[in-house]
Amino acid sequence: MIDNNYDFTLIKAGLLVDGNGGNNLHKASVLIQNGVIKFVGNQESVVAPEGASVKVLDYGDKTILPGLIDCHVHLNGIGDGRVGNDLVTLPDEVLTLQSAKNARKHLYSGVTTVRDCGAKNNTTFMLRKAVEMGITISPRLILTGRPISIVGGHLGYFGEEATGEVECVKSVRKLIKQGADFIKITATGGSTITSLPFRPSFTKKEIQAITFEAHKMGKHVAAHCSSSEGIINSLDSGVDTIIHGYHVESDETFNYRPEITEKFIKNGAFLNPTLFQGRKTVEVLELKQNQGYLTRIESEMLETAKYRNEKISEIVSKMVSDGVQLACGSDASWTYYKTGDFQSEIFAHVSVGLSPMQAIVSATKDSARSCWIDDKLGTLSENKIADILVVDGDPTEDINNLRNVVDVISNGEVVDRENFI
Numbered sequence: 472m473i474d475n476n477y478d479f480t481l482i483k484a485g486l487l488v489d490g491n492g493g494n495n496l497h498k499a500s501v502l503i504q505n506g507v508i509k510f511v512g513n514q515e516s517v518v519a520p521e522g523a524s525v526k527v528l529d530y531g532d533k534t535i536l537p538g539l540i541d542c543h544v545h546l547n548g549i550g551d552g553r554v555g556n557d558l559v560t561l562p563d564e565v566l567t568l569q570s571a572k573n574a575r576k577h578l579y580s581g582v583t584t585v586r587d588c589g590a591k592n593n594t595t596f597m598l599r600k601a602v603e604m605g606i607t608i609s610p611r612l613i614l615t616g617r618p619i620s621i622v623g624g625h626l627g628y629f630g631e632e633a634t635g636e637v638e639c640v641k642s643v644r645k646l647i648k649q650g651a652d653f654i655k656i657t658a659t660g661g662s663t664i665t666s667l668p669f670r671p672s673f674t675k676k677e678i679q680a681i682t683f684e685a686h687k688m689g690k691h692v693a694a695h696c697s698s699s700e701g702i703i704n705s706l707d708s709g710v711d712t713i714i715h716g717y718h719v720e721s722d723e724t725f726n727y728r729p730e731i732t733e734k735f736i737k738n739g740a741f742l743n744p745t746l747f748q749g750r751k752t753v754e755v756l757e758l759k760q761n762q763g764y765l766t767r768i769e770s771e772m773l774e775t776a777k778y779r780n781e782k783i784s785e786i787v788s789k790m791v792s793d794g795v796q797l798a799c800g801s802d803a804s805w806t807y808y809k810t811g812d813f814q815s816e817i818f819a820h821v822s823v824g825l826s827p828m829q830a831i832v833s834a835t836k837d838s839a840r841s842c843w844i845d846d847k848l849g850t851l852s853e854n855k856i857a858d859i860l861v862v863d864g865d866p867t868e869d870i871n872n873l874r875n876v877v878d879v880i881s882n883g884e885v886v887d888r889e890n891f892i
């Protein structure tokens with residue numbers, strides 16, 4: 472909501488991290504008009520035009536940086552450990568309300584934009600409607616609605632299964648008609664019971680039909696890939712963001728394939744590795760183990776998750792050092808990873824070799840680039856939307872300072888976080 476009582480808002484802070492990855496600015500100011508950044512600079516140089524009325528927000532020695540952009544969320548999710556096959560049995564009304572709750576938690580924790588990578592039926596489109604009506608608040612929403620899946624494939628239970636190029640194109644057009652900002656596909660199986668996690672799903676021709684149609688309509692495509700063949704099919708077909716992207720063969724063995732990295736670099740595609748998702752599972756199950764009530768199935772899950780996390784970290788570290796660009800997305804609230812802790816995924820990026828500054832860029836500028844919104848979001852620069860996070864301490868020195876949220880500013884206005892739940 473724009474405050475019409477003032478012509479400008481002037482934000483002052485001890486440190487400014489602009490999201491571009493360059494030098495920080497000390498004693499900085501940002502001048503905002505109608506929710507848009509007009510000037511960024513040191514406090515002496517940034518002044519409003521003479522005679523203009525100015526609201527000043529002086530944050531003293533605090534740090535300002537771009538509002539965080541989580542490029543992979545599931546607003547439908549509950550984060551209590553239930554799998555997608557169980558989540559989807561809940562009625563749309565409940566999932567829409569849960570989505571509203573998650574959206575608010577994202578915003579309160581410093582995330583000013585989310586890309587939702589798959590929800591049941593029209594639940595997220597309904598959330599958007601409620602936000603537009605002022606019924607609830609949320610970060611900026613980049614929606615796919617329903618992910619496109621093969622029959623019985625991963626996330627097919629959300630309601631958009633397609634077979635053959637004609638049906639794939641039809642699904643893209645239908646979703647865009649309903650309000651999709653991008654297209655999410657599942658290029659391999661996953662946790663969905665009827666799917667084959669380490670096998671490709673769509674054919675290359677089907678993926679090509681999807682990306683061609685989406686790109687033609689100005690929309691990007693993100694693909695869930697939990698095996699190497701799925702990554703290759705997707706990158707060869709022009710997919711823009713690869714989700715998970717682990718180098719796994721169809722017999723479940725991890726095997727780093729340099730040609731995948733070459734394809735990433737050649738295409739300029741982003742990898743959203745969702746590192747914390749598996750680590751959170753280990754955290755929760757180890758807690759249960761320590762409390763002495765881990766079931767046999769959970770105990771097997773724990774061992775598998777520990778092994779996979781180790782292998783995934785190794786492979787993603789190698790991809791990073793070989794030049795693959797990461798976009799930061801949490802995958803919350805899927806399985807055990809609850810909404811409101813995007814910071815843990817940012818910290819996980821540091822664990823695979825990014826500096827704190829690079830990790831921040833992956834969660835701001837590069838996340839915006841992967842969502843095709845970097846013309847208006849992702850950095851504190853002139854003519855961009857004033858979505859700003861205020862934290863205590865310098866997060867480029869110690870990334871943990873990202874958790875010290877002081878204020879969240881969306882569209883140039885401070886978000887009222889009083890009613891945090």
Ligand SMILES: [Zn+2]
Pocket residue numbers: 543544545588802805
């Ligand atoms: Zn996901």
